[in-house]
Amino acid sequence: MTSLLPARPTGRTRPPGPTPRRRPVAVLGMLAGLAAAGSTLLVCLAVGVVGWFLSDAGVHGAPRDGMRAGALGWLAAHGSGLVVRGVAVDLVPLGLTAICAWVVWRTALRLGEAVSAHGPDAHRIADGERDWTVPAAVSTYFAGYAVVAVVTSSLAGGEVAPSVTPVLGWTLLLTVCLAAPAVAIGSGRAAIWASYLPPVLRYGVRTALGVLGTFLVVSAVVLAVAFVVDLAAALNMASRLHTGAGEATLLGLVNGAFVPNATLFSGSYLLGPGFEVGAHTLVSPGAVVLGPLPLFPLLAALPAAGAVPAWTGAVVVVPPLVAALATARVQRRFPTLRWDEGAMRGCGGGIIAGFMFALLAALSGGAAGPGRMRFVGPFGFDVLVHAVTAFGIGGLLGGLAMTWWQRRTSIPVDDAEA
Template sequence: MTSLLPAPRRTAPAVDRTDAAHRRPLVALAALAGIAAAGATLLPSLAGGVVGWFLTDAGAHGAPRDGLRVGAVGWLTAHGSGVHIDGTSVTAVPLALSLLAAVVVWRVGLRLGDSVSGHGPDADAIADGVRDWTVASATGVFVLGYAAVAVLTHHLAATPATSPSLARTLLWVVVLCVVVGGGAVAVGSGRAAIWSSFLPLSLRAAVVAARRIVAWYAVAAAVVLGVSLVLSWNDAVNVMAQLHTSPGAAVLLVGVCVLLTPNATLFSGSYLLGPGFAVGAHTMVTPTAVVLGPLPMFPLLAALPGTGPTSGLASALLAIPPLVAAVAVHHTMRRYPTARWDDAALRGVGAGLLAATGFAVLAALSGGAVGPGRMADVGPFVFQVLLHGVATFGIGGLVGSLLATARHRRSPAASPPTP
């Protein structure tokens, strides 16, 4: 019966996938791609470790290999390994380096998908139900190549004092390469276009809208964080002055702040949703109340509001999440128009639910232990962030979708064709 289904619509000229360039050895290409993706972020991390070693005391203590070891441990930490510093467990992940790794994996995965796109059955055979293992095979070998680099790095860089977790590193590698790398291979090989053509249009529209909500909301949270840092600039400068750092050490500290900026952005997004986050045990930072204890001397913490009741302006920031969701969904529904109210409501609420889930997962990755004692509990309140996100993004998505549908019903000819 599947042979009676219409072939997927082509939006671009057909590409010949039967030539030798698209039928290269899958195992060799996927393994090399995994090794290259890991090395593309490992090498800059090693270089950064050497630069940091030199900036700390101009190379007066230790040797360059110590800087290389620090850079390798930093790379492992960006893959969730955690590390021990003076006997204290640090599990927070520098998400800037993790994000860079995800971008590299995506780009390499796209190239790998294009190179192996000639393997397996063609589009018509896939439509007829023939099993296609091209994406799964390439992704599996890609994971093995990346994991081999991670295991080798752990073997050479780990010490009893630092004790990064190999099991957690491999878990992160598998998730990163399967979710991001596997998705890129599916897109690059053309399989994603074939598979998605059989999904309901409402689901595709909701996924696109959810992705836009998360992206736009991250930008809004970053803007709020930036404004808060500007308003607290004198406090940040005072922190740097009290540390009495040398110029080289100050540059290194600023670099650490840059690596943690995505973490702070997700903290800011959790704050805007309402539940907020903790900066130590028995603390909370929300738009309605702030309870803080003693804090370490770190410039990014200058952006935190003062302890006590907050102003009405802070409470007004709670309007940002539903507003962003409404605008993002409205913009998306102009590309995926529908004249049915029930379909519009399903798309808007579904987009909000998916966006809330995605942001909650990112928020869970942003926290962790950053020091001893109280500082072992730092991060957003993830479950509350999920609940508030479902409500605020869902309401905003519903409003934006209904407004787009009302506009389409008034002037259907003005809406662009559905892609």
């Protein structure tokens, strides 16, 4: 934010020589978008070549086949989907998407720092002068990223035809949800704009992020425990594929790319509605109905089909408890003594977290193969209803409980002055 308040140079402080020219915002945004997309694409191309060599020591095909596979993986991480022998596969490997999202965030932060000196300063913005620095940087960032996506899609096309429209949609989603806030934060504009918002709204967003992050961690822990319990089944699946060392490594990488999807499936299970692994299947605390499954080791974490133990119904208590604890932890850092503000922070933040988790859960599903495997993923609307309810109630209770504790342990002003 201090970069928005440059001191005017005087005769004593002005450096000798001509003033360095700053690059236009459009150029900086375009370069940042190209770098964000190109860096992750190059990594995927390299992994594709390594995977091609590990699969059969380079006996069949050529290195360009591995590069094409890496490009298709990069496109799949952006929701392109594939059509293999007339069968659509649009399940997004969110592990690759998470890596791309992290690169988008970091490059956008640096872009914000680079454009921080452009446009009006903090005083002129406070006086009402319009500032188009962040919108211009974000729009050109999207353009640079989209150029790489379109060119890659056109070059990687063939028998396995990726779709360009979903890639542009995911690019826009990454730009709006990650790049735009990062540019605003890096340039200092976010601090200025946030000062005009009510405190309850700012702390409500902090609460939502805390609830969502804590619940995702708990869901990942539950997934890890379930996988370790059935580790023998996973090893049995891998052995039945008769893979060598190189192919086993590739299989592990593919399974790792779908761990975030499985984490969101685990969270949907904890919320109650559960998810499906194929048509006419159900995995929930109340019932588990499964059919024939592919030999994919990550599926070993699924519970056994048939009657479920009575205690599994108690897992629906976990989401509101997590929301209450996360809300209390956030409010401990940013205390309040007002009952209404504590309630609004907790309940509002929980509701926002519920919508955010439902969006992620909806993005985690899709078609994973032909036939009954065309339906894999959480039940979107049911997850939304349960997430908003559980997180909202848990956040409300956590906010009220921490408000009571802070009011009870606060020191009166007269005593503090004495």
